[in-house]
Amino acid sequence: MIELIPHPKSPIPEVFRDAANALVAALLAPTCAVCSALLDEPLSGCVCASCWRSVLPITPPVCDRCGDPLPRLTAIDCHSICGRCSTSNGLVRRARAIGPYEGTLRDIVHALKYSGRLSLARPLAELMRYRGQQLLADADCVVPVPLHWRRTHQRGFNQAFEIARHLGLPVVKALRRRRATRPQVELAADRRRANVAGAFAVRRPLSRGPALQGKRVLLIDDVSTTGATLESCARVLKDCGASDVYALTAARVVTGRPHGR
Numbered sequence: 001m002i003e004l005i006p007h008p009k010s011p012i013p014e015v016f017r018d019a020a021n022a023l024v025a026a027l028l029a030p031t032c033a034v035c036s037a038l039l040d041e042p043l044s045g046c047v048c049a050s051c052w053r054s055v056l057p058i059t060p061p062v063c064d065r066c067g068d069p070l071p072r073l074t075a076i077d078c079h080s081i082c083g084r085c086s087t088s089n090g091l092v093r094r095a096r097a098i099g100p101y102e103g104t105l106r107d108i109v110h111a112l113k114y115s116g117r118l119s120l121a122r123p124l125a126e127l128m129r130y131r132g133q134q135l136l137a138d139a140d141c142v143v144p145v146p147l148h149w150r151r152t153h154q155r156g157f158n159q160a161f162e163i164a165r166h167l168g169l170p171v172v173k174a175l176r177r178r179r180a181t182r183p184q185v186e187l188a189a190d191r192r193r194a195n196v197a198g199a200f201a202v203r204r205p206l207s208r209g210p211a212l213q214g215k216r217v218l219l220i221d222d223v224s225t226t227g228a229t230l231e232s233c234a235r236v237l238k239d240c241g242a243s244d245v246y247a248l249t250a251a252r253v254v255t256g257r258p259h260g261r
Contacts, residue, residue, distance in 0.1 A: 030046070032046065032047055032048040032051055033046040033047050033107075033108075033111040033115065033117055033120075034047050034048070034051040034104055034107045034108060034111065035048065035050070035051055037050070045119055045120065045123055046111070046117050046119055046120065047108055047111070047120065047123075051104050051107075051108070052104075052123070054103070054104045055098065055099055055103075055104050055105045055108070055127075056099055056100075056103075056105075057098055057099045057131060058096075058097060058098075058099050058100060058131075058252070058254070061080060062096075063080065063081050063082035063085055064079045064080060064081050064094065065081050065082075065085040065090065065092075065093070065094055065095065066081075066082060066084070066085050066090075066092075066095050066227060067094075067095045067096045067097055067252065068082050068084075068252075068254055068255055069254065070082060084255070090227065090231055090234075091231055091234035091235055091238055091245055092219070092227065092230050092231060092234045092245055092246065092247045093244050093245060093246055094135060094246050094247075095224065095227065095230065095246065095247040095248070095249070095252075096131055096132045096135055096247075096248055096249075097128075097131065097224060097248070097249045097250065097251055097252035098124070098127045098128055098131050098249075098250055098251060099251060100251065100252065100253070100254045101223050101225075101251035101252060101253045101254075102251075105250070105251050106251065108120060108124065108250075109124075109159075109222050109223060109250055109251055112124065112159055112162070112222070113155075113159045113222060116155075116156065116157070118157065118162055121159070121162035121163050121165075121166060122166045124163055124250050125163045125164075125166035125167050126166070127250075128163065128167065128220075128248055128249075128250060129167060129168065131248075132218075132248040135218055135246045135247075135248050136167060136168065136169060136218065136248070138216055138218075138244075138246065139169060139216050139217065139218035139246060140169070140170075140215045140216045140217070141169055141170040141171070141172045141215060141217060141218070142164045142167050142169045142170070142171055142172070142217075142218045142219075142220050142248075143164075143171075143172050143173070143174045143175060143217050143218070143219055143220065143233070143237065144158060144160035144161040144163070144164040144171065144173065144219075144220045144221070145160045145175070145219060145220065145221040145229060145230070145233055146158065146160070146173070146175045146176055146177045146200070147160075147177060148177040148179065148180040148181070149177075150180060151180065159222050160220050160221045160222060161173070163220055163222065163250065164220040167218075167220065167248075169218065172211065172212070172217075173203060174202060174203060174211070174212060174217075174237065174240070175200050175201070175202060175203065175233055175236060175237070176200070176201055176202075176203050177199055177200055178198070178199055178200065178201050179199055181195050181196055181199050195228070196228050196229050196232040197232065198232075199232060200232050200233050200235075200236050201236060202236055202237075202239075202240050211240075212237060212240045212241050212242045213240075213241035213242075214241060214242075214243050215241075215242055215243060216242070216243055216244045216245075216246070217237050217242045217244070217245050217246070218245075218246045218247070218248055219233055219234065219237075219245060219246065219247040219248070220247075220248055220249070221247070221249045221250075222249060222250045222251070223249060223250065223251050223252065223253070224247065224249045224251070224252040224253065225252075225253045226253070226255075227247075230247045230249075233245075234247075
């Protein structure tokens with residue numbers, strides 16, 4: 001059975017919502033950032049309820065480490081891991097995502113990232129809390145994957161930070177990007193690790209103190225492709241004393257079927 005992701009709830013009290021939605025819809029006729037349909041409930045966000053309902057999650061059984069789906073016949077228990085993880089020594093202990101980086105979820109991420117629809121950060125974070133409950137319960141703080149300062153200046157925000165601040169845990173801007181890198185999704189899989197090797201460093205105030213010593217850190221990003229970006233960040237965090245590093249992203253590029261940055 002297909003599991004649907006619950007539609008993110010509006011923070012506006014219901015007693016005011018219907019009248020306000022009707023007024024905004026009549027005056028502005030706003031459209032969905034994904035499908036361009038007129039929004040019946042514009043105060044609930046810039047993506048319609050139908051599009052949110054069409055986001056399909058990654059569902060169990062999944063690899064206990066990377067979060068990729070596993071064939072049901074090979075998933076012995078909840079701690080099963082995929083073939084790739086069984087032969088690697090990754091520093092990210094466990095990673096999860098809402099769903100595959102495709103279809104409506106990809107369009108929603110793009111609307112946040114490239115169109116500046118910052119209001120999408122909160123509902124994406126809500127769905128990430130739903131899919132990553134155990135990771136959030138195990139973590140002491142969240143660390144957003146940083147952008148290079150030039151890209152932050154051009155875009156005006158870091159989408160990973162915008163999501164991280166709605167997850168309910170302390171946000172620690174522990175990392176900086178030492179050099180600009182090409183977007184991972186533009187590169188072949190065998191070039192992504194080299195693209196981000198040595199690209200991250202600890203921010204200087206943290207390098208002089210015990211802020212991460214012994215802490216369980218949850219990395220936050222919008223998309224994971226092969227996991228190379230997350231692994232590069234995890235290496236820096238572990239060198240700073242983090243005891244465990246987890247990762248939670250809005251979407252991930254799923255390797256193979258049935259359904260890896």
